[in-house]
Amino acid sequence: MSSVNPELVGREWPLPTTYLVGREKVREFAAAIGERSPACHDPAAARGFGYPDVVAPVTFPVVITGPELDRLLADPAINVPLHRVLHGEQRFEYSRPIVAGDELSVVSRLTAVRSMAGNDFLTIAAEMSDAEGAHVVTATAVIVLRPEVGE
């Protein structure tokens, strides 16, 4: 028996406001992962690559999905304590790279609930689109819920 109601599959958690991708946040994230490409740091270099501004590294969407995941897991309908949570899988599917200046709308959706060998697996897909409504990236996480001790 899953500790998360499978009937919740399909439920959506939209980000209440858009996320404005800041140039300095892109630079900070790139520096923290040791990404030295000038396209991530220098707007002029990024334009040389054909991008309107600095390019966010591939895993940058976690800056948005991390807090969103915490919010979703704390929802009374889900209500999973964070100490039970492990990040099992992660996938990014891009239509185009994120660049500074993008104003992203984000909808997180619970797309699957599975139980296997005493663990529950939640799949959460965060779909991000730009100010024109065009798809930018979908970041999908599979979260493993370990059983409570004594459960």
Added chain:
Amino acid sequence: MTLRLADVKIGTEVPARAFRITRGDLVRYAGASGDFNLIHWNERVAHEVGLPDVIAHGMYTMALAVQVVTDWAGDPGAVLNYSVRMSRPVVVPDDEVGATLEIAGLVAAINEDGTVRVDLTATCAGVSVLARPQVTLRLRSA
């Protein structure tokens, strides 16, 4: 230098790279990513939940691994798809040496639409830490 589609074939190796990960790197990643989970910087809490020591953020490991591909391609915006399964934690001791993450990869497929799939391996002390890391990217055709 940006890599062209004509430069690669199935089996082409992506230059391997070793990343050193120290506690300081984890603190910096926590700040930049907003992931302040205590198991990534607090030894006491890591022990309490049954871990041998502080472990790296899985997403930090994932962020490092893909750089062998984007560096090789010469364009951090070339990636279309990137997926991993976290198989083992990267344990980061509190010393000057830290942990060493070794990443290698090769071209596994050239798709009909001109995109290229690179399969990576990610190991730490000889043990695989990411299962089936795969990157699909678009290289410039000319």
